[in-house]
Each structure stands twice: as structure tokens, then as C-alpha cells.
Amino acid sequence: MSSTLRRPRHPRRALLGAGAVLAVTTTTACGPLDTADAAGGPAAPVATASAAADDLADPDDESLAADDAAALPAPDAAPVGDTAAVLAQAQGQTALVALGLLAVKGRAPKTGYDRDLFAYREVDLDGNGCDARNDILRRDLTGVTLKPGTQDCVVLTGTLADPYSGTSIPFTRGSATSGDVQIDHVVALSDAWQKGAQQLDASARQRLGNDPLNLLAVSGPLNSQKGDGDAATWLPPHKAYRCAYVARQVAVKFTYGLWVTAAERDAIAGILSSCPGEPLPAGSALPPAQAAPAPAPAPTAPEAGAAANPGNSKDCRDFATWADAQAWYTTYLPLYGDVAELDGNDDGVACESLPGAP
Numbered sequence: 001m002s003s004t005l006r007r008p009r010h011p012r013r014a015l016l017g018a019g020a021v022l023a024v025t026t027t028t029a030c031g032p033l034d035t036a037d038a039a040g041g042p043a044a045p046v047a048t049a050s051a052a053a054d055d056l057a058d059p060d061d062e063s064l065a066a067d068d069a070a071a072l073p074a075p076d077a078a079p080v081g082d083t084a085a086v087l088a089q090a091q092g093q094t095a096l097v098a099l100g101l102l103a104v105k106g107r108a109p110k111t112g113y114d115r116d117l118f119a120y121r122e123v124d125l126d127g128n129g130c131d132a133r134n135d136i137l138r139r140d141l142t143g144v145t146l147k148p149g150t151q152d153c154v155v156l157t158g159t160l161a162d163p164y165s166g167t168s169i170p171f172t173r174g175s176a177t178s179g180d181v182q183i184d185h186v187v188a189l190s191d192a193w194q195k196g197a198q199q200l201d202a203s204a205r206q207r208l209g210n211d212p213l214n215l216l217a218v219s220g221p222l223n224s225q226k227g228d229g230d231a232a233t234w235l236p237p238h239k240a241y242r243c244a245y246v247a248r249q250v251a252v253k254f255t256y257g258l259w260v261t262a263a264e265r266d267a268i269a270g271i272l273s274s275c276p277g278e279p280l281p282a283g284s285a286l287p288p289a290q291a292a293p294a295p296a297p298a299p300t301a302p303e304a305g306a307a308a309n310p311g312n313s314k315d316c317r318d319f320a321t322w323a324d325a326q327a328w329y330t331t332y333l334p335l336y337g338d339v340a341e342l343d344g345n346d347d348g349v350a351c352e353s354l355p356g357a358p
Contacts, residue, residue, distance in 0.1 A: 059178035060120075060133065060223075069224035075237040078267035086269045086276070091292040095247035095278045098287045099268055102250070103259040107194040117202070118189050118209025125210050129153060132210040136183050140217035141171060163245070164222040166238035182220040185209070186245070187252040190228035196258040204256065213283040214252045231271070232263040243275040251284035306335055314340040316351035322358075325351035 090096040121131040128135070130153035138144055141158030160169045160181050171181045189197070189209060197205055208214060226234045236245050246268045253260060260268070272278055280286065310332060319325035329342050329350035342350035349358060 060182045061179070068221035072221060072225050073237075075235050076239075078231060078235055078242075078270040079273070080266050080270045081273060083266045083269040086273045089276055091290050092277070093280065093286045093289050094276065095250045095280050096269070096272045096276050097290045098254040098280060098284075099250050099260075099265065099272065101287050102253055102265065104262050104265055105195070105259045106261060108196075108198065110190065110194055112198060113190055113193045115189055117193075117205055118197075119206040120185075120189075120209045123206045123210045125207060125212075132212075132215060133183050136212065136215045136217050137171070137181070139212065141181070147173075160217055160219075162219045162222075162238075163216065163241045164218045164236040164238055166240065167219075169219060179220045181217050182223040184216050184218045184223045184226065186214050186216055186248045187258065188226070188228035188230075191230050192252075192256070192258055195253070195260065197256070200256065208252070208256050211252075211283070213248070213255065213281065216248075230261070230264045231267040232261065235267075235271070242271050243278045244281070246271045247278045248281050251280045254280075254287065255283075255285040307331060309336045309339060312340050314342070316342060316354060319351060319354060322351055322354035322356040325354055 087096065087100040090100055121133055124131070126135070129151055130138075134153050134155055137155040137158065138146075141155065141160050144158040145156045146152050147154035147156050154173070155171070156173045158171045160171055162169050164184075169181055171177070185192075187208075192208060197208060200208065222236070231246050231249060235242055250268060252258070314328060316325055319328065325342060326349070329338070329340075332339060338346075344352075351357065
């Protein structure tokens, strides 16, 4: 999530009409939403779960959990190894393959960034009449109860198996409790802006801001600790989830044409080196399948009838004369090399200490 602190939102906007955007506020059983469809064109208005009716102006505002986040220990950084070697082993349509296809650039300036440009909770991508926060709460929580009269949209209670901490977090909707579970943009919107999203059109940015591929219900304090960090600066403390976490970041960046910094790519490769087959999550664009690296050629077998490899079965004391040692040495040298190490100085002469040596 972006570290930019958000003020209470203006009334929700609705996109209405065929091809026109009307700056009006609508109120339905479930409140107002921007209803541009996922392809970018206008869509018919739908009843939506009211974000404006939340007990908090923005339950996903990271500042709500800032005090708790400050008390958390910093998570360990990703191991960094030989990124080129890790990427060279990528195969199939995995996160590692997609990582290797991402452009690597520096951050662009943050100039012009505004979280509202991504229209989070204002766009109903699936047309079910519910806002993105409640869609994700229903998807990620168990034991969910819903608020009557909201067309089964608004989540009142549930339990989150938090992927970031590995703990169970009870959720209760309310002014003092909604922020315990926040919806994280896995690729933070500020990070996305600085790595290509400012070049997207408005429709694509709105999809990115509301795409379930980029949204997870998580611990509020950990979401606040993350801020707008990428994989080079923040990773979930629950290490068992890190492979899936960076795979989701790669999926979002690959799907929306965003780039990574060199440090970010190295950190993601460091995580994926322990799980090179980690798949991209559902909803991701898929890269072209990459074939497995060709296996190393097998050693050439000796021709039929050739002498078997004697191994290191002789030393110079086993020969009466240098001529005997040299004959043994030249028999096996072309096939197996100096397997008995009779030529100590690699000059092609074996056992130079024996009588008759040149």
C-alpha cells in the first residue's frame, strides 16, 4: 500500500451513460461507485456496497495502524545470490520466467502521484454491485457474516488467516476495529506509479487499483509497516508465504507492464531461487512457455574393446623400470587421463624417479 496518508474521501462518483462520464453522486441500497468496466468502456450503473457507509472513512488507511506498526520488528531481507544463474534455470510459465521478462529500470519521479487516480473502491470490475474491499474480505476471510440490506456485500465479521504474519486475526466491522484487517495493494500504488503506472491510461490504472490479483486482506499493522515498499525493502515476516508473495508481485507487474528496479529483481530472484517452480496466481497474464535448459552432454563412452578405467590403482613403486610405468601411463592416458597421477609435473613423462627415465 502507498505510504501517502489519506484524508476522508469525497462522495463517491458514478460513471453513467453510454460513452459519457457524468459527475454525479448516486445512492442505492449499496451506495455509489464508478462503474467503468474492466475493458475501459462505460458500463451500466449497478447497486454497490457503500464504501461511504463504512464506520471509517477509509478502513485501509495505513495511518490507522501506524502505532502498532512502529512496534513491529523489521522483517529479514531477501537472500541475494547470482540472479543471472537463477533466471537461467527458469522454465515453463512460472513466476521466475515472468520475472526474467520484466524491464529493469530506476524509479521514475513520484511527481503527480495521487492515490485517487487508481479509484480504489470506486470501480466495480466484476459488476456484482460490491466495492473492492468487501469483495476481498468475503474472498479471504472465513466464517463471514454479512450486513442485512446490502445485497450480501458488506462484511460484518469473519476470521483472517493472515498470510503476512501466519496468525489468525478476528475481524469485526466497526470504528475501532475495521482497521485490524486491511486490504493491501500487493504492488503498492505509489510503487506502481513510479514504475510505469503513470504511463497507463485512466481505465488501466483503475483496473490496477481494484484488481483482485493485486489485493489481499492482511494484518493492518503489517500493511502499515510495508508502506509503499517493494521486495527489496519489505517482505512478509511469515517466510513460508514469501514465494507466493513475490510471485503475486511479479504477476501484477507482468500483467500491467510495470518494471522492477535492479535491487527489486535481485530480491525477488533470491526468494524464488528456493522455489523456482512457483506458479503465477490465478488472474495473471502468462508469459510464453520457456523450455527447460538443455542437459549437459554425457561423457563419451570408451569404444567397444577399450581397456576399462583402472582408476587410481597404481603408483610408481609398482613398476620395476621407467619403461614399464610409461607404457602403463600411455595406455590409459588418451581414454581416462592421468588417473593414477603418475605424471606429477604434467610433462607427459611418468615416474621420472625410476631407472631409465629420460
